[in-house]
Amino acid sequence: MSDTINQQIDRELLLHYLKNSLPTQLAASIVAIFTFVALYGQVDTGHLVTWISLFSLVTAMRVWVSIIGKQRDIKRSSISAKLLYIYGPLFSGLGWASLFIFYDVQQPQTIQLFILVILVGMPIASLPSTAVNMHSYYLFNTPIFAADLIWALTLGGSMWLYFVVVAIIYLLLIISTAINYHQNLLLSITRTIENKNLMDELQETNTKLEGLAYIDPLTELANRRQFSLQAEQALNTSREQQSTLAVILIDIDKFKFVNDSYGHKAGDDLLVAISSRIKSSLRSSDPVARGSGAARIGGDEFIVLLEHAQAESNILDIVERLISNLCAPLSFGDIQYSPSISIGVAISPDHSSDIDELLHFADTAMYKAKGDPDIRYSIFSPATNSEPIQAEPVA
Incomplete structure (x- = not known):
């Protein structure tokens, strides 16, 4: 014993x-x-x-x-x-x-x-x-x-x-x-x-397994399942309080190039670095949704959920801060690399009150930014369903 x-x-x-x-x-x-x-x-x-x-x-x-x-x-x-x-x-x-x-x-x-x-x-x-x-x-x-x-x-x-x-x-x-x-x-x-x-060991194991069901093991951010649950709650709160809910979708540009050129270990390191920078970019004063304010929902896709954003300018301040921090140079051993990202934004209730539609609209805006080498982010435009209403030029 x-x-x-x-x-x-x-x-x-x-x-x-x-x-x-x-x-x-x-x-x-x-x-x-x-x-x-x-x-x-x-x-x-x-x-x-x-x-x-x-x-x-x-x-x-x-x-x-x-x-x-x-x-x-x-x-x-x-x-x-x-x-x-x-x-x-x-x-x-x-x-x-x-x-x-x-x-x-x-x-x-x-x-x-x-x-x-x-x-x-x-x-x-x-x-x-x-x-x-x-x-x-x-x-x-x-x-x-x-x-x-x-x-x-x-x-x-x-x-x-x-x-x-x-x-x-x-x-x-x-x-x-x-x-x-x-x-x-x-x-x-x-x-x-x-x-x-x-x-006690079984309880601890069950707790860890439950955590794995809602946490991305590589980046330790919320996964898509956790994001979906929290997003529905945040959306319900937004409807009840008639407040703004913003979905910020972040995609790493040329992620496949990193994997192919430097190896999958470098790709994983890049994902971990980006997730860490996302967390450090979000301040305690930011209206980040509780539980899964930041999440990894795909291979190289991340999402930030903002509740009670008072104005569109508040959302853009956070977006620009994310761009500044995420695009700073980083190292993979002896390799220096400057990440590039594209961001799409969709807002409730302006664009939709359905989380799946908001994700789709944010994805549409993100691909609009990705397809234009002169911009880093775009906000979905319901009028055209394709044209961004805001754009951040590439520095």
Whole structure:
């Protein structure tokens, strides 16, 4: 397992420990109070008061650490973790084991039985909390196991050996149960984490695949599918608000020449450079449509969508800025190249309120600019359906 999974397992074990710690401490406190009441007057009062005082102090410490642990992330190497996993269980185990000092064969059998039930039953009762961490389990129960064995050895008589054997078998069964409990818990947590990680990976993969469905992988601009969705939304907004929507279609001139002369790698580099320049040319103050303001919709065709353009002059300012930036010289390794572009513009609602028609009209205007060596862009003219109403001369 990777370190990440191990860290997740440690955290889940800690959370499980904290989840069971407070109820366990509450139950232990109730048992301790009943023990104090049952033994009061039957054993040395001073020793009993000392025992309940120390037990209360240890319990308060463990409760405090459990509360703190729920409020913040505890690292395994921290003092809080050591209080949780080492000192707390050890002191609690010593506290319960010390009940053996009150055991006396001269006492009433009910008192003897009461003490022995606690010493024998505590290893089982501690399973849900301490067996989360086997070190904690051993630290808690070793003093109690020792007290059980001492009790068996002090019985005397002809049956003492049988009591010792039974005590050892009982302790081995309890330890085996604790190990099995811990392994099952660890297996359950590991499977849960692995399933969660798998689901997270699938979700991440699905997110990436969804992104690929709407993003051009080469230029990382929106693709035609994303542009179509956003354009429809922008067009609906334009209709509702009676605002202007402009489609700026950009085509790289002589792109085939670049591929044939310098190779497809140079062609890809040119597309990436043009897309980067398009993005850098668009300012935050420009009325670019949200989501897919710039997109690559074909091999060497790009599109910019403008919403709420206040006047045609605003659109032309952006067009001229695009021309200036996109036509600046660039390098393909040792090769210097000056790109050339042609731009066509169509405007809604002046030319159409249908996105497919706007694209067609922008394409018509773009080819008008491409066919005239003296201009770089043209705006579609609905009057002639072919003549541009604006043109930018080639510098």
